[in-house]
Amino acid sequence: MTAPNTTAEIISTGTEILQGLYPDTNAQYLSKVLNEQGIQVVYHTAVGDDADALRSALQIASQRADIVIIGGGLGPTQDDVTRDVVAEFVNKPLLPDSKAEEWIKKRLTERGIPLQDYILRQSCVPADSLILYNYEGTAPGFIIPATQAHPCIIALPGPPREMHPMVERDVIPFIKKNYAGAVFIRTHIIHTIGVPESFINTSLRDLFTADKRVTLALLAKVGMVDIRLTISASSSDELNELSETFPQKILKRLNPEDVYGFDDDTLELSVGRLLIDNKLRVACAESCTGGFLSMRLTNVSGSSAYITENYVTYSNDAKIKVLGVKAQTLANYGAVSSQTAYEMADGVRRLADADIGISITGIAGPTGGSAEKPVGLVYFGLATKRGVSTYKRQFYGNRHENRLWSTDFALDLIRRSVLNGLNPEISFRFFNTD
């Protein structure tokens, strides 16, 4: 038996969110942090910059969560209502904090901004609250511990650059100290590529209900499926043991080559690590992806170990001049063809003196397609010292998606080639690449 979890609700303030100007990434961030501390997030609510709406949301949240976190609305303007609404709700006066006041004055002076009274409003927090100093901005946050009358209320500044350090510095330690989890929760993610969701679903079917302490979910993107395990245990030992054993049960059902990473791993990070471990260098020749593959491969700190140079050859002339693609090849088969992909990959590998040459040429769209070569048709070349192979894929997305999925596939080609001793001939079980 596990004790019932501490619950939390996240309230985000901001009319921009209700207008759809951007997604509520603060709620996402706070949810992740809270779940990692064993706190179960039960609701998100977003309200406009409006005192009545926030008051009502706070009342509702107070009845259904042990901790209420409010993000945003702590700035200096009339629109910033969080401070006043919370103080009224817990029936405490707002009092200025001298350290916060000094900090605000110092920051404005440094930046040559004239000090106006309304800006100093930000140094006020409800009496008896725990103040959270804001070293990345001006407005401090605060924590009001739970009483008989209300749950624990935490108010944080909205800008992520201010919120995140404050959460790391003060909120997580507060939660660790005051809400030491009766339930220990950990999430693992296993990242797969090249296998359809339905196949994974069937392979793992009985594991979905094998252990009540483990919740399994599949998150499918195009060409990739993430397997997510959420483990709830009643002790740290139990959690550690399940974290050891259950992912192994899943991995035994999968082809090891189809698993590219775990948890925060990205595809490019896994590929980069493989290249570093094997002391291999790769060079890219890109047409329709226009540098996207190169950008992803260099997203990894330390990528200079495996990249010296990459080429974006957008025009036919550049393919000839830079990579040595034959004019005749382009004339006979066109830029979007396996023959051109072959010569691009072969050319870039020689040019960069790399272990692996990879090329992408296709029609990203929305224009440029034809009946014979529709939008989303992309050819790939993979060149190693063992030879050159080409691959053909048909994607059905918009321009950005076709470019993104092309780079996913190219990264996977590099990955599988390294895993197979630089064999350029990769066979895929679940889709055609001829």
Added chain:
Amino acid sequence: MTAPNTTAEIISTGTEILQGLYPDTNAQYLSKVLNEQGIQVVYHTAVGDDADALRSALQIASQRADIVIIGGGLGPTQDDVTRDVVAEFVNKPLLPDSKAEEWIKKRLTERGIPLQDYILRQSCVPADSLILYNYEGTAPGFIIPATQAHPCIIALPGPPREMHPMVERDVIPFIKKNYAGAVFIRTHIIHTIGVPESFINTSLRDLFTADKRVTLALLAKVGMVDIRLTISASSSDELNELSETFPQKILKRLNPEDVYGFDDDTLELSVGRLLIDNKLRVACAESCTGGFLSMRLTNVSGSSAYITENYVTYSNDAKIKVLGVKAQTLANYGAVSSQTAYEMADGVRRLADADIGISITGIAGPTGGSAEKPVGLVYFGLATKRGVSTYKRQFYGNRHENRLWSTDFALDLIRRSVLNGLNPEISFRFFNTD
């Protein structure tokens, strides 16, 4: 006087959202669509895949909004509770729809998936509701018009690839027909770059309160500020007139060169358009950004008009071999220097025979910095037929941010150079670039 707006609440279902696995982009999308139709979104709520939580959220939403849209929870599994909760809430039986049933059977057959009874659950909708067929997936959505007892309830599938077409096809026409706006709302965005938020704030100060029908907001990112105007009018004519006149008032206060676009314009789209209009070609030589600039410049459909080739020269040897940077320059000043940026830009312009050559060389981090050349230090070269200039910036972000902001600045350099007759010497009023 404007009549009170029709209000809406968006309820998103999905335990993944409460676990922070991804942001609630469905709520964002729906908010944007509703605001464009003159519907005021007053709350977002996210709940887990749990009937009790959804029931409670639906009850609360019904008391504070005229339209409640529920996203997700229409799939075939036990976790998918929306259909049942809504039917119970409006006190109607769930009835199968034969057309939806046929569609599901056809889709499964085509894909060779065996038909199981539980999958057909998806063809059921509450009696007397308006069914929304799902041509991109299996589960239909539905609309239950408002009665004395409950508001209008709209249930939509969670996957964006299914939700968006359904909204375009059926939900927007339904709203247009049934909620013809007493208030007409339109949002304009003016995108600026290179001017601090505080300066824009001061320049526009009186305009913030000049007209009750116009709400102004500044959304600041690093180096860029978006000015958002939301206009509420009581007639279409009034809306059109304000849309003509008010943005002009703002533009008169700004330096035209600092405005790079409007509404959905991105920086790369604006730069691409400028290059096409002026029949100019650009070539990039990138080091620390590793292809990011090239990727953004080719994000634009039709970019082959202004890009033929770009080079990622990550190693010193590649800078020498590919771009003709002098070994002596690298030895004397290092790869991250104005001298190297100069030779990279000059070299790539000549190599590609382009009108503009642009180079980026810097330290993206997190490693590779020193006291003299810290992480975030980036040099830029801008070469045209009129000469070559270099620029220095210091950024304070993580690896991804430093790379992103570097490409923002490089795109802005290209833009300002084109606006100034290919002058490579750009002066910035608000920050040092020496």
